[in-house]
Structures are given as structure tokens and as C-alpha cells.
Amino acid sequence: MPPEADPNQLLLQAKEGDPGAREELIHRFTPFILAVTSRATGRFIHLGEDDEASIGLMAFNEAIDSFRPGRGSSFLTLAETIIRRRLVDYFRREGRHRRVLSLQVLEQETAAAVDPLGGEEINLVHEMADRRREIERYREELAGFGITLADLVKGSPQHQDARDRALAAARVVAANPLLSQYLRERKALPLKALEKSVAISRKTLERHRKYIIAAAVMLIGDYEYLASYIGQNKRGGQDA
């Protein structure tokens, strides 16, 4: 399987019974599976240690077969739905779902906790709605900085290294109350202070200004999902 193969293509091939494509697809989306599993269970899931991880992998495999292109739903959304459903089945069987369900999930359920067991799909709907609201809030806040998402597409550091450095700078700003306050009030990066605390030249900082601001805003603000989304790719197959 060429490393640059389009996952959408892999999916179609896997559906047509190509075991190599299926293998590759599952391999590549292991971080996704682990992220979804962790979110659903509310704890960090290790591949090879936790049963939930295998449940997630199997559910993902199932999703490949269930997916019907053109039926309106994104494959990953379907996969997430199936992973969650299988996890609930699993919890139910194990009789320990209460223990492992995340607080967040419990909170959501308390509103209409008629059937906490069958509510996983509804949870996902809620969560999607939450995500959408979160994204909307985020875009509005960025607009306050005069930044549009299109700006970020243009101003995104091209290389992963450069992105990681920029993200590190954003973390510095987010972690330091003084710097975050500066950012919030002046709507600008505290370049001078930042220059000292990170090993990035001022020129580079300025070039990636919008990207760093956007990342810092994401980290400072109450953007739980977005903030956790970045960095999910770090969770590779071995998952130390």
C-alpha cells in the first residue's frame, strides 16, 4: 500500500474485500480509534492493554463493512457511532459501565437520564451539537482578533516541525497568565516576552503570528474538544 494512498480510496478498496487496504486503513486510523475510545470511556486507553481498545478496533472494522458511500454520513462519524455503541454493549455485558463512563458523559445524561444504557447514540448527537457550538464560539472569538479560518489556512506553518514549534509557543502563552492576559487585552502576541521564553526568532514568530494566536486562543478558552483534538495524532500504534 503506498504511503500516500488516499484513505477514502483505501476505504473503498477495503469494502471491496482488499484485506491489505483494510489493514492499512485500520492501522492509519488507530489514533482516531483510540481518541474516540478514550473520549467515550473517559480515560486514557492504551492499545494492547485495555479491552476497550480492541473493542474500538473491532467496531472500526465493522464500520468499514457498514459504511455506505453517499448515504449522507461521514465514514468517521459512522465509525465513531459504532465504536461508542459497541463500547456500551461491552460495558453493559461487563456490568461496569457506570464506573467507566466519563464524567462528561454522565453530566450529559443527567439531563434526560431515562435510559442511561441506551443513550450512547443520543450522547453523540449531543456531543456533535456541542462541538458545533464550540466551533462557532471559537470562530467568533478569532474574529475578535481579526483572524479568519482562511487566514489560518494561508498562514499555517508548512512543516510539522515548524507547526510544533508554533504550537509550543502557543502553549507558553496559554500557560502564562500574564501573557494570556496580554493576548486577550491587546489582541496581539507578546512578542518580546515570547521571544525570550521560546527558541524561535522574532521573525518566525511574526510570520506565524496568526497561527500562534489561534492556537493560544484555543488553549486558553474553554474549547475542550478542539484543544484535545490537536495532538491526537501523537497517539500512534504503539502508544507508549
Place this chain on the structure above:
Amino acid sequence: MLNAERGLVLERKGNRVIVLTPAGEWRSLYLPDQSPAIGEEIMLPPVKRKPFWPAVAGAAAIILLLILALPLARRAVRPLPPGEPVYYVTVDINPSVELAVDNQERVASARGLNSDGEKLLASLALKEEKIATAIKLLTREAVRQGYYLPDREGAMVVAVIPASGAEEKQLAAGNDLGQKLTREARDILQQARVPAVVEAAVVQPEIRQHAEASGLSAGKYSLLLEALDAGLPVTAADLQKEGLTRVLGRLDGNWEQLLQKLQQDSDLLQKEKQLGATLKKALGQQPAADNNRLGDNSNKGQGPTGNAGNKEKSPGNQDRPGPGQGPADPGQGRRPAAARNNPAARGGGKASPIRVLLEKGYTYQEIIKRYYNQERPSGHLRLGPLNIAGE
């Protein structure tokens, strides 16, 4: 390769979405056939950012260069061994021309069979054109030069002659080609509001040789056979000097039928045999046996001398109604022997991919688009609002 294979949709405008990848990258994507909701995760095609633009630019540049160089290359390639003519197509209006067509239905060479034909060709560059296009251009030019006039009757005979062999298959293919060409010509004439009769005929290679020997185009020669068969007193000399409609019109009002008969007739050689003496008389010369063997000999026989008897009828190519050139050269004009057996060379050999596409009728723009699309990531799967049932 675990990076950036999925992304969270944060913004959607029409088919363009902006996604954030887990690697912290912002990307803008064009999704022609899906509409993921904001907050959904989608699978992303691999980034080819670095190779992508240079590759496209490079490909585009190469394609452009190829396109620009194509006419040059053609010119350069022309002296090389040609694509052998597969068909000869003669077109008789009053000007008579013969086009050699290669196996890709392109004009390998064109020559005028009479002075008007040469004049007509002089204002056209038909070489390398698709034969169908060539016919269109020819017809248009004939209209432009006044060989056809709006609301006046006219005729065109398109004769298709397989270059070698006359098996069923070749004749059938030739017939198809002929039909295609008549359609093209009819279209043009219709646009010009000329109520002309256009008919095609497929004739055997031998007929072409005989026609050449008697100084006629294959089309006119075939028509001569038909006319003689119908008992009309036509001579080769008449047909050499004048256009079809004029000769036929003078003889019999019903010449359209004659043309149609010609089209249906598949074995003119047979007819030739049957006519025997009548034909020889019509050709006004020595035994036909001489003619079909030696093209050079035939030049003697077909000169104006052989036709003295008919001379008084019309001094030139007067079929042409428009104002025009002075008295045209009677006879069918020069036919350098060299040109005949040497259908000018042309770009044979292997066809480039672009060439192949062009043969298939793609336009350059379509070809560029095609190349460009190959470089582009393929579309995503269709995404949509969250499906609660999951199926």
C-alpha cells in the same frame, strides 16, 4: 504517515471546507461531492503540497510546450516515412481534388485533379487535418469561392477508394467514411443554404487507376460509368472540362437519381466490363488496357487532343456560376507523377499520448484538464449530517 489523514470540519462554504487536522494543520479542501457538517471528522486525501504545485506547474508547462511544439514537430516529422494512405477520397464539385487519408483518418496529402481543384486547394491547408474537417473546409471554401450559390442546385460526389484491396471489410469501412463525409458536407451546404446533392460512393482501387488513366477523378469516372450504363451520351472529355451538374444537367434532368444509384452500386469493375466498347468510345481513345497499367502513358491519351470533338461545347470550367477567374485550363490539370506515388510524408510512427487524445477528438483544453485532474487529489466520500442510526 499517521499525520493529517483526517480533519475536523470547522467551516464550510459551498463545497469548500476548512479543516483542522490532529497535527494542528489548517487545510482548505474542495469537496465536489460531499457536504460534511461542521464538527464532523472527515478523511483527508494525502497532502502532496510540496510535489503538488511544482508538479502541476511542471506538467502544465510540459503540456504547453508540447502543444506549442506540436505544429513544429509535425513539420519536422513530415519528411519521415509517412503513414501509408489507407484511403483516397476524391471530391468533385467542379473543382476536383483527391485527398490521401491515412489510417488515422488524417489527410496525408492533397492534390487538385483539375485546375479549379488546385486553385481550391491553394487557399487551404488540409494536410494533417482530420478528413472530416478537411471536407468541411473544402466545402466551405467552395462555397466561398462561388462554386455553390445559395438557392441554386449543386452537386458533390465524394468517392472513397481503399488504397489497396477491395475486400468487403474495407469497402464497408469506406462506405461508413463516405457517409460521414457527406454528412459533414451537407451540414456546411445547408448552413450556406445551398440545396446541393451530396453523394458518396465507394469504388475499387482499380477504378481509381482507370480513372486516373482517363484523366478523371475516381468520382467522375464512376459517374461516367453510371451515366453510360443509364444510356446517357457522356464522354470523359465532357467531364474533364465541366462540372458534374452542368454535364449531367445538359443530358438528363434526373441526375440526382444517377448519383444515388452510384452510391448504391458496389461493383463498378463489373460495370466497367459490361460497358466494354461503350466505355472506350466515351473515353474517346485507344483500348483501355493500356491505361490501367501505366499512369504515365495515360497522360498522352488524356490530353486535350483526344477530346477535340467536344470542344465547342464549353471552353472552360463554366460550371461555376460566380464571377471568377478567366477561362480555365481544360483538362484535368497537372498531375506530377512524383506526387502521385509519393503521398507526401507525414507524422507516422508512434503517436504521443496527447496525439492519441487528439485523435479521439479531445480538445486541448480537455486534455489539459485531464492531465491536471490526474494530479489532483480525488474527491472525498460523501459526508453529511450525523446519521443517528449509524447505517
